[in-house]
Structures are given as C-alpha cells and as structure tokens.
Amino acid sequence: MRRFIAYPLVALGALGSTLVVAAPALAHGYVSAPPSRQALCASGAVADCGQIQFEPQSVEGPKGLKSCDGGVAGFSVLSDESRDWPAKAVAAKATFTWVMTARHRTSNWEYFIGDKKIATVDGGNAQPDAVVTHTIDLSAFPGRQKVLAVWNIGDTANAFYSCIDLNVGASGGSGGTIPSTAPSTTKPAPAPAPTPTTKAPAVPIAEGGAGWAPGVAYRTGDKVTFEGKTYKCRQSHSSIRSWEPSIYTLALWLPL
C-alpha cells in the first residue's frame, strides 16, 4: 500500500490537506489457506519477498489477468517460478479460505489452473463475510498444480489475485489440508534463527537469563536481560517485534 501514498499527494493535493489522509486504509483480501504465495511470504515460510510480506492482501489489478502478481511490478516475486514455492498437500476436494480486510461488493470468485477455469462462485454483488471459504473439486488435476484464485470486485474494475501451489490428492487429508507431523520444539536454541519452513512454527525455547530476542517461546517465570536490565516473564508467549521488555509490555515482562 505504501506505493499509493506519494501519488495522491501530487495529483490531488489541491483538494485540501485532509483529503490525503488514509490512502492505505482500504485494503482487500487474499487466500490464507491453503497458503497462497503472498501468505507464504507473510508467514515467513518463503523469505526475501519484499513488500508483499507486509501486505499480502494488496495484490490488486484489473480484472481478466492470469497473473499471480496482479500486474503489480513491486509484487513480481509472486510470479517468479524459480522461487521453489512449497506445494501444500490437499485432498481432491480442497477448501480455499479468503481473508478479507475490506469487504468489497463481490461480482464473483474464479479459480483457474493454467488457462482453464475450474470453478466460479457467484458473489451476488453483495458484501462478503470477513472470511470466505470455497470447496473446489480438483479431482481432475492430481499432483502438483498452481491454482490462480481471483476475487472480482462488483463495484470497481479491479480484482484481487492469489496463486496457491498444491499437491492434489497426494494423500488423504480433510478440510483441504493435511495435518502436519508432530511439531519439533524441543531443541534448546537461544538464537531467533528465522529458518524458512512450511512446517509448524518451530519456536526456540528460552534459555535462562539470555538476552531477549524475537521468535522465542518464553514461559511464565523465564528471565531475560534487555538493555542491561533483567526481566521476568509474566505471561507465556512467543516473542515478536515490539513485545520486548518495556514500559509498554509490563503485562508480559516484570522488571526485576
């Protein structure tokens, strides 16, 4: 969305200063499960995606494209087939979930494999729910496939695009996804080491008295040091940016 900021300032600045507010406030939607390429970027499963990792909901372009990136130059990573996108194993009847951050009136949703349209779901020109699921029959397309899912907006010329890499019918699985194997979270590793993975988040377990770091599973009672002070964890959590010990996070960290 950042790319929308500069332009309106120039083009419409004359309309008055309050009008330039909030250009990024209206965003959109993407396929969250099975994970679309932008969801894989946003979850960190695929690294070095650029801006799309911060706004997976923004792959918007004119209707009628057959493009994973919606024609947005800054999101071209989504069309980069050399990125080795992990394919999610799904059953022949797969359930696709859309997350909507702005619920635009919807003409329809379309699903493509290659140039072939495999499903259309009517949106009735109504505002969709915040979370929309579609069960799509992929039984004619076993094995590795790239599905292009398109959300056609009812009251604009635009659509939102999500590409989802799948391994169809490879094994059982219900609800469109395969249960993951047991999560491996037993290794005592203090480093945040954000290794790209499509498996369950393998969050390192905290080591007593080590420096605070993001991406660590802290438990109530754990102690960390941060900027020369020692803190005790008051509420178990996996640490993230801005949850470091501070006056803002007294609910998580008690200064000792």
Added chain:
Amino acid sequence: MRIRHAAILIAAALLLGACGTAAEAPPSQAPAAVQAAVQAEDGHNDTDVMYLQMMVAHHGQGLEMVRLAEKNAKRGEIRTLARAIEVTQRDEVKLMTGWLKQWSAPTTVDHAPSAHADHGGLPATGPEEIAALKKAKGPAFETAFLNLFIAHQHNAVEMAHLETKQGSNAEAKAFADRISASRADQIKQMLQLLNS
C-alpha cells in the same frame, strides 16, 4: 488508477469526517483513575484523536475474540497467543483512553467501526463476525478464529499507517508503529498456525 485513488481519497475524507471530529460531549468520566504509563504530549490533531478512538473500539472487538480463543481453541499455542494478546491489548486500551482523557476527547466513537460500509468496504470485523465465531466449535473454531483475527490485525496495521502518515502527536505515532510491528508479527504467527 486515477479513479481508484480518487475513490480512496474521497472515502478517506468521509471516514475522517465521520470519525475525526467526534465533537460530542464526552460522557462524564471519573478523573482518570487509570494513569497512563506513558505520557503523551498535549499537542495533537484530529487524526490522533480519531486513530485512538477507532483503536479503542477495535481493541474491544479484538479482546472479545481472543477471550473466545482462550476458551475454545484446542491447541495450546493458540491459547497462549490469545492470552498474550489479551494482556497486552488490555494495557494498550488503558494507555489510549488515558491519552484521550488527557486531551479531553471522548474515548468512544459514536458508532461501530463497521459503519464505514459505504466508503468502499466494511472492515473485517463486525458484530455478525463475532457472533459467528461464538457459534464455531472444535477444529472449525480455530480456523475461524485465526482467519478472522488475521483480517482484524491487518485492519490494525492499516489504521496504524493512517496515524503514522497523518497524525501529529509523537507518542501516538510511535504507538502506531509499535502496533504495526506487533500485529504484522502476530499475523505471521497466525498464518503459520493456520497452515501447520
């Protein structure tokens, strides 16, 4: 693209008009019983006020959802995340209402955040979404919660961008930056949980 931008800007202006002024008499409040841990400077503009008011309402919905997750999610990781979000967001609400009171501004908006339907799309969370979440059971609950809360936190990031671009109060803008970072990372965790 020009049309699109114009539409966004008009929508934004309407949104500001609806939320930014909020000149109604504040409900008579007891003198700030909850002392904000972080003091904000007095200088602020309409965007600062609107942002904090909208986020107080947004947090209200978020707290309702995470409390459901603490109760109904099967996986401990999800319950832990929900609990950590609850305790941090409760403090954030105290902080934001403290600043609004300091500025003699109402701490509530006079309508639900979902009232912006006409401006180009409802935000992710409305009363009916929370009602649906209350009905979801078992594994369906986790999926419903994660998707709905992902969308909810995307909205929080979008509102934070509004504040950092157009707000004037340094503390409120820094707070928006913190929201932006923490919510992006929560989305990251939830997308992992959704697809693991």
